[in-house]
Each structure stands twice: as structure tokens, then as C-alpha cells.
Amino acid sequence: MELTGARWRKSSRSNGSGGNCVEVADNLSGLVAVRDSKDPDGPVLVFEPEAWRAFVSLGAGVR
Secondary structure: OOOOOOOOEEOOOOOOOOOOOEEEEOOOOOOEEEEEOOOOOOOEEEEOHHHHHHHHHHHOOOO
């Protein structure tokens, strides 16, 4: 899977102390990619946009 054009942004849910750092790339055609910002060359989870929206909406009430 080609992710060269991915524009990664840190999730607003990530904290500033170095933990829980999640980055999301949602500029790719037909998919949303998610990775650990502490391991940018590590594994990437890939979601279809509809599945990503459902996942994010489920977590919207969790703090």
C-alpha cells in the first residue's frame, strides 16, 4: 500500500507529554491511515472512510 502522499496530523486526543501519540492521514483517496507518531516507520492501520467515521463517533463521548 502506497502512503507516500500521506499528510500526517497528530490527533487532538494525543497528550503533550509524549504518550498516546496518534497520527492520522485522511487526505488519501478511499482510506484513512493511523499510526503511532513515536514510530513513524512502524505499522499503520488503514480504515475505509465510513469505518473511520464510525470509530471516531463512538469515541467522541469518551474522555
